[in-house]
Amino acid sequence: MSSEEIIVRVRNLRKWFPVRTGLLHGLISREKRYVKAVDGISFDIKKREIYGLAGESGCGKTTTGRVILRLLEPTAGEVHLGKQDVFALTKRELNELRKRAQIIFQDPYESLDPKMNIFDFVAEPLVVHKIGNEEELVANALKTVELTPPEEFFYRFPHELSGGQRQRVAIARAMILNPEFIVADEPVSMLDVSIRSSILKLMFKLRDEMGISYLYITHDLATARQVCDRTAIMYLGKFAEETTTEELLKNPLHPYTKALVAAVPVPDPTARKSKVVISGEIPSPIDLPPGCRFRPRCPYAMEICKREEPSLVEVESNHKVACHLM
Amino acid sequence: MLDVQNLKTYFTTRGGAVKAVDDVSLQLDKGDALGLAGESGCGKTTTALTIMHLLPSNAEVLSGKILFGDVDLLTIDEERLRKEFRWKRMSMIFQGAMNALNPVFRVGDQIRQAILTHEDIAKASAWERVEELFSLVGINPDRARDYPHEFSGGMKQRAIIAMSLACNPDLVIADEPVTALDVIVQAQILELMRSLREKLGLSMIMITHDLSVIADTCNKAAIMYAGKIVERADIVAIFKHPEHPYTQGLIANFPSISGEKKGFEPISGSPPNLISPPAGCRFHPRCPYAEEICRKEEPEIVEIKRGHFVACHPKK
Numbered sequence: 001m002s003s004e005e006i007i008v009r010v011r012n013l014r015k016w017f018p019v020r021t022g023l024l025h026g027l028i029s030r031e032k033r034y035v036k037a038v039d040g041i042s043f044d045i046k047k048r049e050i051y052g053l054a055g056e057s058g059c060g061k062t063t064t065g066r067v068i069l070r071l072l073e074p075t076a077g078e079v080h081l082g083k084q085d086v087f088a089l090t091k092r093e094l095n096e097l098r099k100r101a102q103i104i105f106q107d108p109y110e111s112l113d114p115k116m117n118i119f120d121f122v123a124e125p126l127v128v129h130k131i132g133n134e135e136e137l138v139a140n141a142l143k144t145v146e147l148t149p150p151e152e153f154f155y156r157f158p159h160e161l162s163g164g165q166r167q168r169v170a171i172a173r174a175m176i177l178n179p180e181f182i183v184a185d186e187p188v189s190m191l192d193v194s195i196r197s198s199i200l201k202l203m204f205k206l207r208d209e210m211g212i213s214y215l216y217i218t219h220d221l222a223t224a225r226q227v228c229d230r231t232a233i234m235y236l237g238k239f240a241e242e243t244t245t246e247e248l249l250k251n252p253l254h255p256y257t258k259a260l261v262a263a264v265p266v267p268d269p270t271a272r273k274s275k276v277v278i279s280g281e282i283p284s285p286i287d288l289p290p291g292c293r294f295r296p297r298c299p300y301a302m303e304i305c306k307r308e309e310p311s312l313v314e315v316e317s318n319h320k321v322a323c324h325l326m
Numbered sequence: 327m328l329d330v331q332n333l334k335t336y337f338t339t340r341g342g343a344v345k346a347v348d349d350v351s352l353q354l355d356k357g358d359a360l361g362l363a364g365e366s367g368c369g370k371t372t373t374a375l376t377i378m379h380l381l382p383s384n385a386e387v388l389s390g391k392i393l394f395g396d397v398d399l400l401t402i403d404e405e406r407l408r409k410e411f412r413w414k415r416m417s418m419i420f421q422g423a424m425n426a427l428n429p430v431f432r433v434g435d436q437i438r439q440a441i442l443t444h445e446d447i448a449k450a451s452a453w454e455r456v457e458e459l460f461s462l463v464g465i466n467p468d469r470a471r472d473y474p475h476e477f478s479g480g481m482k483q484r485a486i487i488a489m490s491l492a493c494n495p496d497l498v499i500a501d502e503p504v505t506a507l508d509v510i511v512q513a514q515i516l517e518l519m520r521s522l523r524e525k526l527g528l529s530m531i532m533i534t535h536d537l538s539v540i541a542d543t544c545n546k547a548a549i550m551y552a553g554k555i556v557e558r559a560d561i562v563a564i565f566k567h568p569e570h571p572y573t574q575g576l577i578a579n580f581p582s583i584s585g586e587k588k589g590f591e592p593i594s595g596s597p598p599n600l601i602s603p604p605a606g607c608r609f610h611p612r613c614p615y616a617e618e619i620c621r622k623e624e625p626e627i628v629e630i631k632r633g634h635f636v637a638c639h640p641k642k
Contacts, residue, residue: 056508056509056510057508162596164596165596192365192366192535192597193365193535193537193576193579193580194365194575194576194579194592194593194596195592195596196579196592197579197590197591197592198590198592198594200590201590201592204590219508219509220581221509221583222538222580222581222582222583223581225581225582225583225587226581226587226588226590246587249583249584259510260509260510261583262513263509263510263512263513264509264513264538264583265512265513265516265536265538265539265541265542266538266541266542266582266583266584266585267537267538267540267541267565267577267580267582268541268565268582268584268585269541269561269562269565270562270565270566271541271584271585273516273520273542274512274513274516274517274542275513275517276510276513276514276517278510279514281478281479281480281508281510281511282508
């Protein structure tokens with residue numbers, strides 16, 4: 001893989017949120033506690049790739065997406081978008097980054113401004129970046145997301161649109177500046193099944209026609225399979241496993257991935273039933289145990305798992321796992 | 327055991343009557359688990375609330391029968407319904423109920439309250455029942471003295487399931503019981519529901535938009551669209567030989583982690599407004615097979631094979 005192909009390069013990314021403690025605790029103890037939402041992850045996204053980031057709630061996937069775009073400031077690590085060092089940018093330069101990288105949020109019922117009509121909402125990035133020619137560009141963007149004829153949507157407000165239409169509007173706004181890279185944070189999880197496919201189809205179209213790369217954040221492995229070329233499984237701020245999505249589902253190697261895959265119900269009554277392989281729920285991300293963070297729930301935990309944190313290593317070609325069993 | 331016939335529930339709004347449930351029929355035998363599926367706003371929850379007699383004040387049941395055994399729940403008075411049926415013979419797990427536990431009362435006390443409201447027994451024996459229920463749903467009975475914030479999401483949902491079982495009902499209606507849960511916890515709850523059904527001989531109606539949950543737990547399924555049931559059959563027939571174009575579209579679009587990878591064949595358009603639904607078949611504006619008759623005449627639901635009911639003109 002030559003380095004030109006890589007559009008996003010993430011190295012040792014960390015985002016720790018300080019835990020607010022009471023006054024008394026602050027007086028008697030100097031020790032600061034953190035929620036280690038993202039705790040040292042590295043990965044590359046290639047051009048035109050849809051890279052999936054999957055895991056249960058609280059695993060750090062959304063935080064990762066936001067830190068990469070510097071919607072949140074990182075604690076440590078490096079992110080490059082093309083040749084640009086994202087964390088070295090000043091506020092003003094960050095504005096330029098916004099032309100190249102955008103985000104689509106989970107809930108189109110929340111992410112659209114209810115007091116702004118569709119035209120103003122989609123045109124806002126053009127105004128901020130003083131690009132002009134708004135009428136034509138907005139019309140084109142709405143056409144691209146298949147809201148036609150675009151003029152009919154210009155002066156409508158979000159409450160007049162269905163969920164699927166709203167998400168199309170959000171996508172139109174995200175792509176109006178011709179970005180190279182989009183973070184899509186659960187873009188279809190709030191939508192009904194019959195609407196989902198059309199939004200995903202649209203994302204593929206943008207990838208094929210405009211060469212956009214995506215970081216696709218999801219909790220839903222079945223959708224990840226439909227959409228993502230490669231997928232990483234995150235657990236408590238770290239990657240447990242990363243490989244092509246098909247391989248991940250057919251041949252999961254990390255005990256956590258195995259448990260996740262076994263737990264997903266299949267829409268086929270003659271197929272296997274969902275299975276509970278591990279007990280318990282994700283523990284608090286404060287005061288993580290030493291060693292492997294999955295150890296307390298792992299059915300195969302060994303002595304070494306208590307002491308040493310496993311690192312993510314390539315165990316088969318293009319298949320990385322962070323587990324001492326490997 | 328439960329026989330719902332031609333049920334119609336409309337809501338009065340300023341814009342007109344919303345035909346939320348329009349001529350719905352369902353049958354449930356003892357021990358059945360029926361999955362009621364459909365997209366948001368199709369009338370699944372309203373159907374359940376009508377059966378439970380828990381509709382808001384702007385709703386009206388225009389016609390139909392809800393036969394529970396041989397009693398028509400729509401003809402008996404509220405007092406008798408409350409004393410003999412609701413919670414005692416049928417109970418409901420409401421959507422998002424796990425977040426509606428009262429934070430200032432112990433979880434066990436809230437369940438005991440449900441028992442004491444419906445049964446004339448001593449407080450101490452009600453508490454014993456609470457502890458039994460906790461073991462039944464897989465929580466250590468000692469935790470009954472905890473407050474809701476001391477429970478994880480999965481435990482709260484288990485407690486809600488325990489509450490629905492408080493008076494030993496024959497039928498439990500579960501409205502999106504696993505929707506807000508993470509996949510591993512979801513699998514734990516689904517397993518619990520499967521085992522309870524077996525152990526207690528419960529009948530269940532599982533309301534969800536998630537077809538995989540239905541395939542995982544139910545033996546029958548009914549698909550709702552725009553206030554109507556468009557197809558119902560046993561689970562294998564629905565998933566393997568769906569007859570209604572809407573069911574076919576839903577299943578074709580439902581992603582799976584196994585089997586052949588599915589492409590995207592979206593159903594065009596979006597569900598209609600239920601104040602003025604389209605004439606004829608309500609699905610015809612989105613249907614790839616719509617014919618002249620579909621625009622004019624509403625299809626009746628008919629049994630095309632034994633136990634397989636479909637409401638579609640071309641399929642007749």
